[in-house]
Amino acid sequence: MVDPVTARNWGYRGLYVLLVLLLAFVQLLPLGxxxxxxxxxxxxxxxxFAWVLRRPAYVPVLLLAPLLLFLDLLLQRPPGLGAALMxxxxxxxxxxxxxxxxxxxAIEWAMVSAVIVALAGLNQIALGLVMADRPPLGQxxxxxxxxxxxxxxxxxxxxxxxxxxxxxxNEAVALGNRL
Incomplete structure (x- = not known):
């Protein structure tokens, strides 16, 4: 039998991948x-970021890295930069x-907001260093x-x-910190 915790983790990992691919598909639609x-x-x-803070086991690094690199290639962003920043x-x-x-x-939201703004700034700096086209800073x-x-x-x-x-x-301790 499969451990129920492991089955739930893999189920949510699959759901995360499906949601990300669905959101990427919507971004590719000519709706702009x-x-x-x-x-x-x-x-x-x-x-x-919401899933990493709630259940980090659902979005491990070994899942995020190839998925985000694929999104960089799919959405025609500089390969690896968006993935590395995320x-x-x-x-x-x-x-x-x-x-x-x-x-x-509210504190969690402020922390996440600070990380998001910092990543936008780092993206602008990295694109400026390699003299690549970058979106306007205001945008x-x-x-x-x-x-x-x-x-x-x-x-x-x-x-x-x-x-x-x-x-x-208490749930974290019961699961052996396998969250």
């Missing part, structure tokens, strides 16, 4: 408005998950702020619809 439209939120980033952000948040479990949601900051604003909605959907909840401390 004209050139002066406001940028949309990066829901893949919000989803990844991995950096997710690992920063993953290292603080024990602390974030005991703080109010990149707006996108990161919209992503941070969408984070609570992503957390609500993850919690109430998808069932990705933060583990209680």
């Amino acid at each position: 408005a004209g050139g002066g439209a406001l940028p949309g939120a990066d829901l893949i980033t919000a989803l990844t 991995l950096l952000g997710s690992e920063i948040l993953r290292s603080r998950r024990d602390m974030s479990r005991s703080v109010p949601f 990149a900051l707006l996108r990161s702020l919209f992503t941070a604003a969408a984070y609570p909605l992503v957390v609500l959907v993850s919690h109430y619809i998808l069932g990705v909840r933060t583990a209680a401390p």
Whole structure:
């Protein structure tokens, strides 16, 4: 028999991959408005950060790295830069998950927002260093702020619809910290 914890972890990993691919497909659809439209939120980033803080076992690094590299290639972004930045952000948040479990949601939201804005700044710096085309700084900051604003909605959907909840401390001990 398969361990129920292992089966649940793999089920949610598959769900995460499906959600990310669905969001990437929606990004590829020609639904965008004209050139002066406001940028949309990066829901893949919000989803990844919400799941990393709630159940890090559902989004391990060995799953994130190839998936995010595939997204860089699919969405025609500089190969590896977005993946590296997302991995950096997710690992920063993953290292603080024990602390974030005991703080109010507003503090968690501020922490995630700071990471999102910092990643947007690092992206601008990296693209500037290699003299690649980069989006205007204002547009990149707006996108990161919209992503941070969408984070609570992503957390609500993850919690109430998808069932990705933060583990209680006694549950973490019972599972041997295999969250």
